Amino acid sequence: MLDIKNKASLAINKFIDDAINASPDLKDKLDNISPISFDLSVADIGPFYIKINKEEVAASLDYISDNDFSVSIGLVEAAKYITHGTIEKSHIVGDAEKAFVLINILKNTNIDLSVLIERNFGHIPGVLSYLAGIKINQNTDVTIIQDELVQKLRSISIRLDRLEALGKEK
Numbered sequence: 001m002l003d004i005k006n007k008a009s010l011a012i013n014k015f016i017d018d019a020i021n022a023s024p025d026l027k028d029k030l031d032n033i034s035p036i037s038f039d040l041s042v043a044d045i046g047p048f049y050i051k052i053n054k055e056e057v058a059a060s061l062d063y064i065s066d067n068d069f070s071v072s073i074g075l076v077e078a079a080k081y082i083t084h085g086t087i088e089k090s091h092i093v094g095d096a097e098k099a100f101v102l103i104n105i106l107k108n109t110n111i112d113l114s115v116l117i118e119r120n121f122g123h124i125p126g127v128l129s130y131l132a133g134i135k136i137n138q139n140t141d142v143t144i145i146q147d148e149l150v151q152k153l154r155s156i157s158i159r160l161d162r163l164e165a166l167g168k169e170k
Contacts, residue, residue, distance in 0.1 A: 012048055013058060016057050035054075037049070037052070037067050042075075043075045051064065067094065070093045085103070086107075113129060114129045
């Protein structure tokens, strides 16, 4: 059980480090509100205990007694935060002011999502998320017909499979 907790803590800390590295100003903003500690539960997973100091941002599954606040949300609330950047006050226990300052910092930070996806899921999902982001943010009348897009993605997938097979043969 201890090994699982250590691996989960390492994975959470890696994700937090990647998020900080994917944003040009997140570290400075977190330094401005530190020290702060809280726990986060998402859809009955957790709680994850997170401490933000000037030196580091650390996450753990080990209980921290002196938390500033607790946030407990379900999947619907997590999706609402991702799309709208808000969490209802009823999901926060403790110092709600500090919680909302942190939420607003995270909401207003320009995290490069494609870099975060690439670091955690690989090059192809990262490139696809980058291309999808470009297409979503494009303000032109140029459209890609869905059949052409599906054909191009399938062609890329087949070519990658062939390259992997060739690599395994040699």
